[in-house]
Amino acid sequence: MTLSGELLIGGTARRGQSGEIFGYDAATGEKLPGSFGGASASDLEEAAALAWEAFAKFRETGLEERAVFLETIAEQVLSTGEPLVERAMAETGLPRGRIEGERMRTVIQLRMFAAEVRRGAFQELRLDPADPERKPAPKPDLRLRNIALGPVAVFGASNFPLAFSVAGGDTASALAAGCPVIVKAHSAHPGTSEIVGRAVQRAVEICGLPAGTFALLFDAGREIGQGLVADKRIRAVGFTGSRTGGTALMKIAASRAQPIPVYAEMSSINPVILLPQALRSRAAEIGRAFVGSLTLGAGQFCTNPGLILALEGDGLDTFVQAASEALAQASAQTMLTGGICQSYKNGVAKLQGHAKVRQVALGLEGTGQQASAALFEVSAADFLADRHLQDEIFGAASLVVRCGSEAELDKVLQVLEGQLTVALHMAEGDEGIAQRLLPELELMAGRVLVNGFGTGVEVSPAMVHGGPYPATSDGRSTSVGTLAIYRFLRPVCYQDFPQSLLPKPLGSL
Amino acid sequence: MTLSGELLIGGTARRGQSGEIFGYDAATGEKLPGSFGGASASDLEEAAALAWEAFAKFRETGLEERAVFLETIAEQVLSTGEPLVERAMAETGLPRGRIEGERMRTVIQLRMFAAEVRRGAFQELRLDPADPERKPAPKPDLRLRNIALGPVAVFGASNFPLAFSVAGGDTASALAAGCPVIVKAHSAHPGTSEIVGRAVQRAVEICGLPAGTFALLFDAGREIGQGLVADKRIRAVGFTGSRTGGTALMKIAASRAQPIPVYAEMSSINPVILLPQALRSRAAEIGRAFVGSLTLGAGQFCTNPGLILALEGDGLDTFVQAASEALAQASAQTMLTGGICQSYKNGVAKLQGHAKVRQVALGLEGTGQQASAALFEVSAADFLADRHLQDEIFGAASLVVRCGSEAELDKVLQVLEGQLTVALHMAEGDEGIAQRLLPELELMAGRVLVNGFGTGVEVSPAMVHGGPYPATSDGRSTSVGTLAIYRFLRPVCYQDFPQSLLPKPLGSL
Structure with a gap:
C-alpha cells in the first residue's frame, strides 16, 4: 500500500504544507516509507x-x-x-x-x-x-x-x-x-x-x-x-x-x-492490593501472574499494575521472590517510540537512584528502543514521604509498597490519586478487610477488580474505563x-x- | 418563631463568630428581627x-x-x-x-x-x-x-x-x-x-x-x-x-x-421569536401575554423573556403597541434586595442612555426598593453592533429587536449566547420558517417552547432547566x-x- x-x-x-512528519520502525529506529x-x-x-x-x-x-x-x-x-x-x-x-x-x-x-x-x-x-x-x-x-x-x-x-x-x-x-x-x-x-x-x-x-x-x-x-x-x-x-x-x-x-x-x-498506576490470606495461600502464583500483566505489551497499558500494596510478612516475601524470578527472565521489549522508551528509562533510573527505594529485579537487557522490565520496593513510610513515588512510569515498571500494619495500608490508600483501576487479591478469610477497604477503593477508581489485573479492558456495556482526576x-x-x-x-x-x-x-x- | x-x-x-448578617424587609428596607x-x-x-x-x-x-x-x-x-x-x-x-x-x-x-x-x-x-x-x-x-x-x-x-x-x-x-x-x-x-x-x-x-x-x-x-x-x-x-x-x-x-x-x-435572556403569521393573527394577544410573563415576580426569573425577535411589519407594530399599553399599566414591584433593585435600575438606565435603543414603554413608578417594568426596541443592525445589548438585566426589562429580513434574524440568532429557554410564537403558515430555525434553537437552549413563555418551569421528568454556557x-x-x-x-x-x-x-x- x-x-x-x-x-x-x-x-x-x-x-x-505545514511541516512534515514521518513514521519510524520502532524496532530499528529507521524511517519508514x-x-x-x-x-x-x-x-x-x-x-x-x-x-x-x-x-x-x-x-x-x-x-x-x-x-x-x-x-x-x-x-x-x-x-x-x-x-x-x-x-x-x-x-x-x-x-x-x-x-x-x-x-x-x-x-x-x-x-x-x-x-x-x-x-x-x-x-x-x-x-x-x-x-x-x-x-x-x-x-x-x-x-x-x-x-x-x-x-x-x-x-x-x-x-x-x-x-x-x-x-x-x-x-x-x-x-x-x-x-x-x-x-x-x-x-x-x-x-x-x-x-x-x-x-x-x-x-x-x-x-x-x-x-x-x-x-x-x-x-x-x-x-x-x-x-x-x-x-x-x-x-x-x-x-x-x-x-x-x-x-x-x-x-x-x-x-x-x-x-x-x-x-x-x-495517567494511572492502578494499585494492586494483596490481602493476607491471598498471600498465604498463593503468593507465588500471584507473583507470576502479576509479571505477566506488568510486561504485557511492554507495560504500555493505561491499566498497567504500577503499584503493589501488601502487609509485611512471609507471604509478601514469597510474592516478591516469585515476581523477581519471573521478571528476571522477561525479555526486553520494543517500546512504541524513542521518546516513550527514554521516558521509561528515566523513570526507572530515578527509582534506581532513590535513596529509599530498592530494586528487586530487572528484566533481560535489550537493544535500541527496547526496555527491560523492572521491579522495586519501598517501605510505606518512605512511600508516604515522597509523593513523586506515585508518578506514573509508562512501561513495565512497578513498585511494591511494604506496609507494616493495616493502619499504614490505610494511610497509603488515602494519599493515592484517582485511578482507572484498583485490584484486590483475596482468599477465604480476607472478606473482612476487603469489605472495610471497598468504600475507599470505589471512590478512588473507575473499576475495582478481585483476583485479577486491570490490563484486560473488556468492551461491553458494564465496563468503566475512567476514574477520578488525574486518572x-x-x-x-x-x-x-x-x-x-x-x-x-x-x-x-x-x-x-x-x-x-x-x-x-x-x-x- | x-x-x-x-x-x-x-x-x-x-x-x-465571624461577622454577622441580617435579614431586611424588602418592602420597607427595615432590618428584620x-x-x-x-x-x-x-x-x-x-x-x-x-x-x-x-x-x-x-x-x-x-x-x-x-x-x-x-x-x-x-x-x-x-x-x-x-x-x-x-x-x-x-x-x-x-x-x-x-x-x-x-x-x-x-x-x-x-x-x-x-x-x-x-x-x-x-x-x-x-x-x-x-x-x-x-x-x-x-x-x-x-x-x-x-x-x-x-x-x-x-x-x-x-x-x-x-x-x-x-x-x-x-x-x-x-x-x-x-x-x-x-x-x-x-x-x-x-x-x-x-x-x-x-x-x-x-x-x-x-x-x-x-x-x-x-x-x-x-x-x-x-x-x-x-x-x-x-x-x-x-x-x-x-x-x-x-x-x-x-x-x-x-x-x-x-x-x-x-x-x-x-x-x-x-444568566439567560430567553429569546422569544415572533413568527410572521403569529403576528398577523394575534399580535396584540401575544403582546399582553408577554407582559404578563415579563412582569411575573418583578421579572426576577432566570427564564424571564428579556429579548424579543421579530420581522418588521404591521404585526410587530401591533405587538409593541399592545405590549406598551399593558406595560404602562403594570405596577411597580418590590425587588428582592436593594442591590438587585439598583442593578436593575442601572441596566435600564444604560438602555435609556443608549444612542441606538428606543424606550417604548415604562411601567408605573414605585418607591424605595420597587422597580418599574421597561420595554425597549432596537434595530437588528444596531443589536448586532453591540454585544452588550445581550447582557442580562435581571428584572422586568426586555428588548425588542426589529429584523429587516429573515437573513437578519438568522444573523441575530447566530450571535446569541447559550440560553435556558427560547420560545417560538407561530401560527398556520409559519411551519416552514419554524422548521428552518429549530436546529439553531436546539443548539442554543436547554428548552424550546412553542406559543408560550419560559417563566413556568414544570417540575417533571422531561424538564430541562439548563443550557449551553453561559446560561x-x-x-x-x-x-x-x-x-x-x-x-x-x-x-x-x-x-x-x-x-x-x-x-x-x-x-x-
Whole structure:
C-alpha cells in the first residue's frame, strides 16, 4: 500500500504544507516509507467548517442509518487487511497477534456502538403529557431527547494505534452520538492513521453522508491540536495520553468563550492490593501472574499494575521472590517510540537512584528502543514521604509498597490519586478487610477488580474505563463501554410543540 | 418563631463568630428581627469533616430509606407553616401566593426525587455475565452501578428562596444521589434559610441519619463560599446566581488539586421569536401575554423573556403597541434586595442612555426598593453592533429587536449566547420558517417552547432547566427535573467480585 501522507478533509485528500512528519520502525529506529504533511491553520479552518456543516445533517440521521455507518467503518477497517497490520507492527513495535487482536477490538467497538445506536436508549426520550385542566395552571406537553453536542476533536493514543486512535472508542462513540469527528493523528503512527482514516472516509462516502462527517489531520507541531480545542465549532474533546498533554487541553477548553468538555484519559498506576490470606495461600502464583500483566505489551497499558500494596510478612516475601524470578527472565521489549522508551528509562533510573527505594529485579537487557522490565520496593513510610513515588512510569515498571500494619495500608490508600483501576487479591478469610477497604477503593477508581489485573479492558456495556482526576479529566465518564456515548450528548426539552415541528423520535411518543 | 441565627452543623446549632448578617424587609428596607452569625474557617472545617464522615453511611442507604428521608424533609418543610411564609414574604418582597406556591413546589420536588430514588433507575445497574469458556481469554463478570460523588456544596439563589435554596432542587437531587449537602445560605433571606435548614436538620434526626448529612452555613463575606468549593471533601457544587459568581466558583473548582464539577445556573435572556403569521393573527394577544410573563415576580426569573425577535411589519407594530399599553399599566414591584433593585435600575438606565435603543414603554413608578417594568426596541443592525445589548438585566426589562429580513434574524440568532429557554410564537403558515430555525434553537437552549413563555418551569421528568454556557456552566445538565440527580453520580465497574463483597444492589442482578 502506498501512503500518500495527505490530510483527509471533506471527502478529499490533499498534501499538508505545514511541516512534515514521518513514521519510524520502532524496532530499528529507521524511517519508514511515506512523509506526512502537517496541517496548517487554513486546513483546520476548512475541516472545522465542513464538520459544522455536516453536523446539521449527521446529527439527525436515523438510528438505522447511523448504525449502518458504524458497521461500514468496521467493514472498511477489516478490509484494510495485511497492509494495516504490517504498518502498525512496524510503527509500534507491537507483535502481530496484538495488532490483529486490536483491530478486531476496534471492529467490535464499532459494532457495539452500532447496536447501541439501534437500541436508541441513549436518546433518553421522555414525554410528560399535557393536562389542560390542571389547576392553578394548565400543564404543558413536555418532551425530552438527548441531542449531539457538535463536532468532536479526537486525539489518538500512542499505545493503542487502532482501538484508541483514528477509528477507536472516542471516534466510535462520538459518531454514534451524532457528532462529526476531526482526528488529530498521533505522530507515533501516521501511516496506520492514514490507512484507518481512509477506511473511515470510504465509509462516509459509501453511506452517502456529508463529507465533513470525518477528517484526519497530521500536525507537525502542537498548533493544530491546540487550535482544534480552541475552535468554536468544536464542542467536545476526546484524548488519551499524558497528564501534561491532557491538562494543557483542559486549560485551553476552559478558557474558551464557550468552555467545552474535555474527556482526557491521562495517567494511572492502578494499585494492586494483596490481602493476607491471598498471600498465604498463593503468593507465588500471584507473583507470576502479576509479571505477566506488568510486561504485557511492554507495560504500555493505561491499566498497567504500577503499584503493589501488601502487609509485611512471609507471604509478601514469597510474592516478591516469585515476581523477581519471573521478571528476571522477561525479555526486553520494543517500546512504541524513542521518546516513550527514554521516558521509561528515566523513570526507572530515578527509582534506581532513590535513596529509599530498592530494586528487586530487572528484566533481560535489550537493544535500541527496547526496555527491560523492572521491579522495586519501598517501605510505606518512605512511600508516604515522597509523593513523586506515585508518578506514573509508562512501561513495565512497578513498585511494591511494604506496609507494616493495616493502619499504614490505610494511610497509603488515602494519599493515592484517582485511578482507572484498583485490584484486590483475596482468599477465604480476607472478606473482612476487603469489605472495610471497598468504600475507599470505589471512590478512588473507575473499576475495582478481585483476583485479577486491570490490563484486560473488556468492551461491553458494564465496563468503566475512567476514574477520578488525574486518572481522567472527568470521573463521571468512561471511554470504553456503551456509557461512552453519553459524553457527547445533552438533553433538550420541547414544550408544547405541534406534531409537525417535533423532531422525529419525539413525534411517536 | 424566634430565629437564633445559628449555624446548623452536625445536628447541633451554634452561633457563628465571624461577622454577622441580617435579614431586611424588602418592602420597607427595615432590618428584620434576628442576627445571623457568619461561619469561620473552623466551622467550615467541621462541617466538611462531618459531611465526609456522613458520606460513607449516607451513600449506601437503601433506596426506601433515602426516599423516606426526602419525604420527611418535605413534611418538615410543610410543617413550618405560617412563620416560614411570613418571613419569606418579608425578606423577598414576594407575595403570599407566590411563596405558598413555591413552598409547594419545593415539597413536590422533594417527593419527585423520592419517587425517582425508589424507581432506582439512576443507579444504572448493569451486568455483563462471565463466560469462562470464551477464547482467547475468559470473559470476566462485570457489574456496573452509579455511586454518589461525595459531599456537595449548594449555594441558594436569591430569587427562589425555597425552590432553589436550602431544601431546593440542588439539595434534593444531591441528597437523592446519596451526597451529603452543605448549604451556603443566600444572605438575601437568612431567616427563611434558617427555618428551612432546621426543617432539614429535623428530618436528618427523625430518620436517624448521620448528623453530617446536612449543614447550613451563613457567610458574612465570600470566604466561606469560596472555601467550600476549594475544600477537598467537597466533590461537586450546585449554584444559582450571577455569571460573575458562577464563573468565580468554576475557576476555584478547576484549580483544585482534584478539580470538581460546578453546576452553575447563571444568566439567560430567553429569546422569544415572533413568527410572521403569529403576528398577523394575534399580535396584540401575544403582546399582553408577554407582559404578563415579563412582569411575573418583578421579572426576577432566570427564564424571564428579556429579548424579543421579530420581522418588521404591521404585526410587530401591533405587538409593541399592545405590549406598551399593558406595560404602562403594570405596577411597580418590590425587588428582592436593594442591590438587585439598583442593578436593575442601572441596566435600564444604560438602555435609556443608549444612542441606538428606543424606550417604548415604562411601567408605573414605585418607591424605595420597587422597580418599574421597561420595554425597549432596537434595530437588528444596531443589536448586532453591540454585544452588550445581550447582557442580562435581571428584572422586568426586555428588548425588542426589529429584523429587516429573515437573513437578519438568522444573523441575530447566530450571535446569541447559550440560553435556558427560547420560545417560538407561530401560527398556520409559519411551519416552514419554524422548521428552518429549530436546529439553531436546539443548539442554543436547554428548552424550546412553542406559543408560550419560559417563566413556568414544570417540575417533571422531561424538564430541562439548563443550557449551553453561559446560561449554565455545563450544558449537559439540568437543575430541574429528574435528570438533575445524574449530576452527582459517577459509574463504577466491579469485576469478578465474590457475592459476599458485592454492593447490595449489584448482588441480585
